[in-house]
Amino acid sequence: MKNVRTHLSSPWASFAAIILALFWTIPTLGLFVTSFRPSKGINTSGWWTVFTNPEFTLTNYSRVLFEGRGATPPLSQYFLNTFAIVIPSTIIPITIAIFAAYAIAWFDFKGRNILFFTIFALQVIPLQMSLIPLLQLFSGGLHIGTIPIIPSFGITGTFIPIWLAHTMFGLPLAIFLLHNFIAQLPRELIEAARVDGADHFKVFRQIVLPLSIPAIASFAIFQFLWTWNDLLVALTFGGGKREIAPLMVRLAEMTGTRGGDWELLTAGAFVSIIVPVAVFFALQRYFVRGLLAGSVKG
Amino acid sequence: MIEIAARQSQLEQAVSKLTGLGLTIAIFALLVFLAFSLAERTSEKIQRYLKYLIFLIPAIAFLFIGLVAPAFRTIYLSFRDARGDSFIGWENYYWAFTQPEILDVLKNTGIWMLVAPIASTGFGLTIAVLTDRMRRPGLVKSLIFMPMAISFVGAGIIWKFVYQFQPNEKSPEIGLLSQITEWLGFVPSNWLLETPLNTLLLIVVFVWIQTGFAMVVLSAAIKAIPDEILEASMLDGASGWKRFSRVTVPMIRGTVIVVLSTITIGALKVFDIIRTMTGGNFKTSVIANEMYNQSFRALNYGTGSALAVILFFGVLPLVIYNVWHLKREQSERL
Numbered sequence: 001m002k003n004v005r006t007h008l009s010s011p012w013a014s015f016a017a018i019i020l021a022l023f024w025t026i027p028t029l030g031l032f033v034t035s036f037r038p039s040k041g042i043n044t045s046g047w048w049t050v051f052t053n054p055e056f057t058l059t060n061y062s063r064v065l066f067e068g069r070g071a072t073p074p075l076s077q078y079f080l081n082t083f084a085i086v087i088p089s090t091i092i093p094i095t096i097a098i099f100a101a102y103a104i105a106w107f108d109f110k111g112r113n114i115l116f117f118t119i120f121a122l123q124v125i126p127l128q129m130s131l132i133p134l135l136q137l138f139s140g141g142l143h144i145g146t147i148p149i150i151p152s153f154g155i156t157g158t159f160i161p162i163w164l165a166h167t168m169f170g171l172p173l174a175i176f177l178l179h180n181f182i183a184q185l186p187r188e189l190i191e192a193a194r195v196d197g198a199d200h201f202k203v204f205r206q207i208v209l210p211l212s213i214p215a216i217a218s219f220a221i222f223q224f225l226w227t228w229n230d231l232l233v234a235l236t237f238g239g240g241k242r243e244i245a246p247l248m249v250r251l252a253e254m255t256g257t258r259g260g261d262w263e264l265l266t267a268g269a270f271v272s273i274i275v276p277v278a279v280f281f282a283l284q285r286y287f288v289r290g291l292l293a294g295s296v297k298g
Numbered sequence: 299m300i301e302i303a304a305r306q307s308q309l310e311q312a313v314s315k316l317t318g319l320g321l322t323i324a325i326f327a328l329l330v331f332l333a334f335s336l337a338e339r340t341s342e343k344i345q346r347y348l349k350y351l352i353f354l355i356p357a358i359a360f361l362f363i364g365l366v367a368p369a370f371r372t373i374y375l376s377f378r379d380a381r382g383d384s385f386i387g388w389e390n391y392y393w394a395f396t397q398p399e400i401l402d403v404l405k406n407t408g409i410w411m412l413v414a415p416i417a418s419t420g421f422g423l424t425i426a427v428l429t430d431r432m433r434r435p436g437l438v439k440s441l442i443f444m445p446m447a448i449s450f451v452g453a454g455i456i457w458k459f460v461y462q463f464q465p466n467e468k469s470p471e472i473g474l475l476s477q478i479t480e481w482l483g484f485v486p487s488n489w490l491l492e493t494p495l496n497t498l499l500l501i502v503v504f505v506w507i508q509t510g511f512a513m514v515v516l517s518a519a520i521k522a523i524p525d526e527i528l529e530a531s532m533l534d535g536a537s538g539w540k541r542f543s544r545v546t547v548p549m550i551r552g553t554v555i556v557v558l559s560t561i562t563i564g565a566l567k568v569f570d571i572i573r574t575m576t577g578g579n580f581k582t583s584v585i586a587n588e589m590y591n592q593s594f595r596a597l598n599y600g601t602g603s604a605l606a607v608i609l610f611f612g613v614l615p616l617v618i619y620n621v622w623h624l625k626r627e628q629s630e631r632l
Contacts, residue, residue, distance in 0.1 A: 100357030133368035168364025229449030280447035
């Protein structure tokens with residue numbers, strides 16, 4: 001009995017698993033197929049009829065991506081907004097988090113452990129607890145009585161509040177995951193460098209950062225998917241401005257107001273899905289690693 | 299002519315957005331670079347303090363301004379009126395636990411917390427066990443896992459189309475669920491309007507996404523069961539079901555509980571699915587959606603904050619459990 005697991009493999013288990021996988025895929029397939037059908041066909045016959053009666057078009061995509069409607073820009077603009085939100089909202093928290101993770105793991109100071117557990121616990125404070133105060137801070141600054149402590153900077157209506165909010169909400173998980181990784185780097189490696197006269201800045205730059213690339217990649221995928229797919233933060237901190245609204249805000253709005261235009265909704269939804277799914281399949285290994293580090297060990 | 303002008307201005311907007319993006323990243327990189335290269339030039343004595351300022355203080359400042367201070371302020375606001383001007387005691391909480399609409403919201407949140415984690419973990423465990431007995435599970439796992447990359451908004455649209463109902467009796471159904479119902483000889487209905495069925499249909503969307511998460515984590519736990527234990531159970535002649543219930547499940551119990559609690563936290567905070575699929579109408583609203591409505595539609599910061607605090611206390615026991623679990627694992631490792 002060399003390989004007990006292969007021995008246990010059974011055709012019935014495979015069959016059941018494949019059926020479930022098909023069942024899981026059909027809804028997405030329906031959306032995908034529908035997005036390529038002419039609008040008349042979509043509303044008069046089910047998408048499953050294309051297998052006997054195929055008829056396809058790219059019009060839905062060109063319409064939804066490039067044709068605006070009155071004051072509403074086409075989806076390509078929202079697509080750009082999503083990029084403009086996602087990239088800084090991924091880079092900034094990772095940078096700040098990896099600094100903090102290094103400090104908590106390798107600086108000697110009192111209360112290190114308490115700080116680490118506090119940050120871990122912050123992870124699960126619901127976003128909702130921060131929305132109103134942060135929105136007030138971003139739009140009005142901070143006052144005690146009438147004395148301004150932090151000015152408002154006039155950032156409302158720009159991408160900046162969305163970046164800052166994503167950074168704040170992403171930090172606890174980022175610090176937690178990166179700390180777990182950095183704390184396990186071999187002690188000799190870091191101490192040897194310290195003895196040779198390298199300061200913390202040098203050790204971080206030359207040893208810790210290059211070794212941490214896999215952990216950074218794991219978290220980067222999380223943060224990327226989370227900010228790309230986010231609706232609540234963009235809705236709250238975007239202030240309903242079309243110029244900075246990302247894809248998700250527009251799509252949610254479209255389902256409300258144009259719920260029957262399936263040719264536009266399906267094409268739009270597919271545009272919003274394709275990037276994260278591509279990233280996900282390309283980097284699945286890192287994603288799974290991060291997931292396991294975050295939940296099984298956590 | 300107008301169309302060309304519109305295209306032109308779109309292009310201009312795109313260029314200006316991309317420039318802004320590039321500039322932001324460049325400025326941020328420059329700041330980090332400057333901080334480091336200046337810090338490395340200072341003496342050891344200064345560095346002893348400077349290292350905290352550069353490595354630790356930014357994170358602590360962000361966490362304090364973004365999470366800790368707002369949490370306290372939200373608690374404070376929950377005892378004040380709509381504009382936060384005057385103290386009104388427990389009135390907002392009294393409102394939340396007596397208003398019939400809000401009681402419906404709390405009831406729905408309860409259903410979500412109960413059904414969603416059990417269903418997701420159940421499906422995830424089933425698939426993890428099945429794929430563990432497959433020779434090449436890669437594709438099956440990827441297909442089940444894929445919805446995790448899809449947004450709740452995207453998933454909402456996918457499933458809204460599945461639930462689509464054709465009110466005109468003469469036209470054929472275009473939603474898959476309605477068509478299957480018809481094929482089975484029943485009469486389809488306007489699914490998302492039927493309370494309490496609609497809440498369950500929304501939960502299906504969430505389960506469809508979270509099953510992948512449960513599967514991956516549980517699958518890793520099953521793989522970690524030592525081969526000797528499985529061999530021993532086989533030699534003892536344990537059947538498939540017995541092996542599952544007496545060996546596999548007890549061995550991965552800790553992981554199952556963590557998966558359940560993680561998904562429960564997610565179910566408590568669900569917002570996007572409700573917003574996209576029903577907008578919280580037809581008695582499908584949940585606490586996170588109602589919190590948004592109260593705060594940013596009705597502009598009542600008092601009731602909105604009270605709902606956020608209620609949500610927080612719903613999550614709290616799960617957080618305490620997770621922290622306790624982490625501490626225990628860390629002490630086991632030492």
